[in-house]
Amino acid sequence: LAKTTQPISMDSYEGQEVNITCSHNNIATNDYITWYQQFPSQGPRFIIQGYKTKVTNEVASLFIPADRKSSTLSLPRVSLSDTAVYYCPSGGGADGLTFGKGTHLIIQP
């Protein structure tokens, strides 16, 4: 069963760019890489997905190298409201996602 590995926690300051890296061991050839955000007492929220290279949307960028063994979620100019747990689950498709413990990101003023 493919699993991902990411740092347990990170901290940064308002206005900084934050990069969270995830290791994707044994990622399936057809699987996309996704990132989710979760606030306390809420369900996870989808942030971004990609297959290769770089993807950008209104909230984040996702960098995926050619070998797809890692990915980096980049949050530009973070604010206090970005304090949350960030997940890079493995799997996907019809069979569902496998979530690890995620990265607890703390943003300080």
Next chain:
Amino acid sequence: NAGVTQTPKFRVLKTGQSMTLLCAQDMNHEYMYWYRQDPGMGLRLIHYSVGEGTTAKGEVPDGYNVSRLKKQNFLLGLESAAPSQTSVYFCASTSSGTGGYEQYFGPGTRLTVT
């Protein structure tokens, strides 16, 4: 458009009691999932469904049963609750057209079994 809703939001059960958690989605999604999340942990998949009338086991299915009689609803049942089932339960849904990667989650049901 309410998205994914879950009923109830909170519940306290005694060991051995039974209950059903209801998940409803109004996005016409084919795929639906039940996850549980224990303190400080990620989500673990209990059961899932790829369409009306079909269900499959996930990572931690023991002690739970599910049914999907209507496309928009996915029910999770606990026949005889145990303290180990104290957790927060999340339902999610997604469209087969997007490959199933962009899941929409409900607000969760906080269950305590005493």
